[in-house]
Amino acid sequence: MADDLKKLSMTLGESLRQQGVSRRGFLKYCAATASMMALPPTMVPAIAQALEKAKRPSVIWLSFQECTGCTESLTRSHSPSVENLIFDHISLDYHHTLQVASGDAAEAAREAAMHENEGKYIVVVDGSIPLANPGYSAIAGISNLQMLEETVAGAAAVVAVGSCAAFGGLPHANPNPTGAVSVGEIVKDKPVVNVSGCPPIPTVITGVLAHFLTFGSLPELDALGRPMVFFGQSIHDRCYRRPFYDKGLFAETFDDEGARKGWCLFRLGCKGPMTYNACATAKWNQGTSWPVESGHGCLGCSEPDFWDAGGFYNALSIPDSDLTRKTGYVVGAGVALGAAAGALNRSTRAKAAAQHETVTIDDLDKKS
Amino acid sequence: MPRLQDIAVKVESPDGTQNSHGNALPILHEIHHALQRFSSEGEYCCIDLRSLPFGPGDEEQLLQLLGRGEIHVTMDALGESTIWETAFSGVWIVDHRNAEGERVALQIEIGSVPKIVFSQQEDIVDAIDRLEAKLKEH
Numbered sequence A: 001m002a003d004d005l006k007k008l009s010m011t012l013g014e015s016l017r018q019q020g021v022s023r024r025g026f027l028k029y030c031a032a033t034a035s036m037m038a039l040p041p042t043m044v045p046a047i048a049q050a051l052e053k054a055k056r057p058s059v060i061w062l063s064f065q066e067c068t069g070c071t072e073s074l075t076r077s078h079s080p081s082v083e084n085l086i087f088d089h090i091s092l093d094y095h096h097t098l099q100v101a102s103g104d105a106a107e108a109a110r111e112a113a114m115h116e117n118e119g120k121y122i123v124v125v126d127g128s129i130p131l132a133n134p135g136y137s138a139i140a141g142i143s144n145l146q147m148l149e150e151t152v153a154g155a156a157a158v159v160a161v162g163s164c165a166a167f168g169g170l171p172h173a174n175p176n177p178t179g180a181v182s183v184g185e186i187v188k189d190k191p192v193v194n195v196s197g198c199p200p201i202p203t204v205i206t207g208v209l210a211h212f213l214t215f216g217s218l219p220e221l222d223a224l225g226r227p228m229v230f231f232g233q234s235i236h237d238r239c240y241r242r243p244f245y246d247k248g249l250f251a252e253t254f255d256d257e258g259a260r261k262g263w264c265l266f267r268l269g270c271k272g273p274m275t276y277n278a279c280a281t282a283k284w285n286q287g288t289s290w291p292v293e294s295g296h297g298c299l300g301c302s303e304p305d306f307w308d309a310g311g312f313y314n315a316l317s318i319p320d321s322d323l324t325r326k327t328g329y330v331v332g333a334g335v336a337l338g339a340a341a342g343a344l345n346r347s348t349r350a351k352a353a354a355q356h357e358t359v360t361i362d363d364l365d366k367k368s
Numbered sequence B: 001m002p003r004l005q006d007i008a009v010k011v012e013s014p015d016g017t018q019n020s021h022g023n024a025l026p027i028l029h030e031i032h033h034a035l036q037r038f039s040s041e042g043e044y045c046c047i048d049l050r051s052l053p054f055g056p057g058d059e060e061q062l063l064q065l066l067g068r069g070e071i072h073v074t075m076d077a078l079g080e081s082t083i084w085e086t087a088f089s090g091v092w093i094v095d096h097r098n099a100e101g102e103r104v105a106l107q108i109e110i111g112s113v114p115k116i117v118f119s120q121q122e123d124i125v126d127a128i129d130r131l132e133a134k135l136k137e138h
């Protein structure tokens, strides 16, 4: 216990030195952290200076109406090594899935962390909150709404991890039987960062926590409360298949010549033009690949109401000829075209949501 | 159980050659400009290759184009890092891996030597203390 307290009061620099990590090792750690935060390598000295003095923040992780996919995603992250980040550089004081304690002991740990770190701890939430009936989701007899309200009261900031916590996600899909809402719809008096995705990219989750750890502040956010460094550009704008889109070369089925040649997946339902996320650069499975690279269109999982945006395999519903007309499409029109297509497709998506299209086996076989 | 990075994932193009998506050449231009700046103004530069939207084959093509030079360094700190000078003097690759051998950063550094190779002041101070302790033992 005394050791734990000592560790808590140590700065990150002190604790690494105590573990025998050299300055070179520390600088390597900072380089990996910069890469994870999507910051340029020129920031490494500033990151080193800040991390040297950083203290482990207390993190309370609440899981509400969720599938544990977000935690699965996080625990499979590797950069610089999530075990280090979680167990050495943040103090994860409460997490249903990962903690050993259960029942009253677990709740006591949450209350102790809140009390000891009043005004300074971070609350991470995955899952949405049911408002139709508190009994739909409760932990230790405490409704999700009550637990969220009482836990965020003394928090410095809240990180809504995953599309369910950020936008309501799957539980919020039509007809939203549990009356699910996002964290941001309840928490109005604390900064809320939305790290959307179903699940979010692990390095994006750790990147946001690392940003707080490093700079003691939250990163710049977009209009939907998402960190700009990761969600500032659309999948389409950073997609390596973009030159094919610009030339009008599309795969029509998953096994035609176009698919084999790696052409654009727009006609197979790719939602890249309306989706903002870092998949094209951060990639998945330790940087191995990402959905479009593996031959499947983007599902739009980091956008609000993506479940209700029409079938995953329905092209964004605008025939290409129309798209050409409406956007003034010319070969090589570049980023502006992507933005225009995104805006057009947002209205198409809203229509699809209203009609609540379902996916059938025919959609999966659909040619275009 | 094989680790993920042990499974060789390679995208083949129909004619059997390695695909690439044309992103290597623009980076090569950037390296060229950075090297010119370093030569004339001494401006150090570092490019994080993981922040680039590379398609399959792009990274391999870039590393192949840059080739290997005379110096190869292995650094053992929080996992193994390999650092080598490319066939173009002043252009270095820094490949950082964690203890599990997974890549945590891949950078191109333009300079005389990558900064992390230099002995660090903090480690030198620590070395003096340890040397003094050693001397006291004898």
Ligand code: SF4
Residues within 6 Å of the ligand: A235, A236, A237, A239, A240, A241, A242, A243, A245, A263, A264, A265, A266, A270, A271, A272, A273, A292, A297, A298
């Ligand atoms: S539509 Fe999809 S596959 Fe095509 S360029 Fe855009 S993001 Fe890439």
Ligand code: SF4
Residues within 6 Å of the ligand: A197, A198, A235, A275, A276, A277, A279, A290, A291, A292, A297, A298, A299, A300, A301, A302
């Ligand atoms: S490619 Fe699209 S659907 Fe897939 S994970 Fe990324 S944002 Fe989500």
